[in-house]
Amino acid sequence: MIVDEFSLKHPDNCHRRRSSRILPLDSSNPNFIQVERLFSKGWRHSQKTKPVVRAVFKILSLDESLESYAIYRRVQAFNLLTRYKKGSNEQLCFHGTRRSCALGDDGSQVFLCQSPECSICSIIRASFDVSKCGRFLPQFGRGIYTTSCSSKADDYYSSGRSARQHPGNLRVLLLNRVVVGKPHNRRHNAPQMNQPPPGFHSVVGLPGVDLNYEETVVYHNDAIRPAYLVVYGPPMARSASKAHALLSALFKTPLAA
Numbered sequence: 001m002i003v004d005e006f007s008l009k010h011p012d013n014c015h016r017r018r019s020s021r022i023l024p025l026d027s028s029n030p031n032f033i034q035v036e037r038l039f040s041k042g043w044r045h046s047q048k049t050k051p052v053v054r055a056v057f058k059i060l061s062l063d064e065s066l067e068s069y070a071i072y073r074r075v076q077a078f079n080l081l082t083r084y085k086k087g088s089n090e091q092l093c094f095h096g097t098r099r100s101c102a103l104g105d106d107g108s109q110v111f112l113c114q115s116p117e118c119s120i121c122s123i124i125r126a127s128f129d130v131s132k133c134g135r136f137l138p139q140f141g142r143g144i145y146t147t148s149c150s151s152k153a154d155d156y157y158s159s160g161r162s163a164r165q166h167p168g169n170l171r172v173l174l175l176n177r178v179v180v181g182k183p184h185n186r187r188h189n190a191p192q193m194n195q196p197p198p199g200f201h202s203v204v205g206l207p208g209v210d211l212n213y214e215e216t217v218v219y220h221n222d223a224i225r226p227a228y229l230v231v232y233g234p235p236m237a238r239s240a241s242k243a244h245a246l247l248s249a250l251f252k253t254p255l256a257a
């Protein structure tokens with residue numbers, strides 16, 4: 001059974017490179033445009049220069065993994081429907097983490113590495129694992145942290161390589177499907193938490209007191225699946241258009257200017 005459009009077996013994804021788990025999207029693809037819009041809208045740190053999205057890859061998963069996510073989403077939607085007449089409140093949220101390889105740096109870098117240090121590849125391969133998250137997190141305890149704020153997620157990106165090893169100083173973020181359900185909104189930290197309060201499905205930290213930017217935390221592995229790998233870099237001067245053309249040729253797809 002093919003669960004949804006993120007399935008490795010979905011016909012839309014059949015032109016991926018053999019054994020690759022990510023598929024480059026053309027810049028005219030509606031999903032590329034949606035991801036780019038969310039990234040741009042979510043860049044809220046005025047002191048950080050807004051980068052440009054250079055490529056978007058769709059993340060493909062095994063049907064078993066997508067099925068357990070779909071079941072979790074259906075159960076939460078049912079709970080909300082019976083109580084609040086709402087859907088599962090699924091949202092797309094960013095997550096920044098460590099990349100130890102060159103995944104996404106160009107159109108040929110589409111194969112996951114085996115390094116245990118590379119969180120990006122590990123999450124794309126097997127999704128998130130709350131047991132691997134830090135035990136004593138200052139905000140809302142041991143959970144899976146995401147945010148609509150791309151510039152905040154960018155703070156958590158790190159690379160095991162030097163900037164020079166990433167052509168164009170490209171960085172990456174994961175954009176994830178998150179079942180937010182009924183969120184427990186908080187303005188104060190609660191580091192002892194390891195689940196939402198009864199009747200809630202997630203914790204949303206609101207800016208204003210302990211936080212400067214929003215964050216959404218889920219505590220169940222099946223409440224989240226990685227959906228897109230976003231590749232971005234600093235805006236290019238006009239003189240760099242030659243390099244842009246080269247990068248575009250490497251991706252074999254038009255890149256956003």
Ligand SMILES: [Zn+2]
Nearest residue numbers: 101113118121
């Ligand atoms: Zn990797």
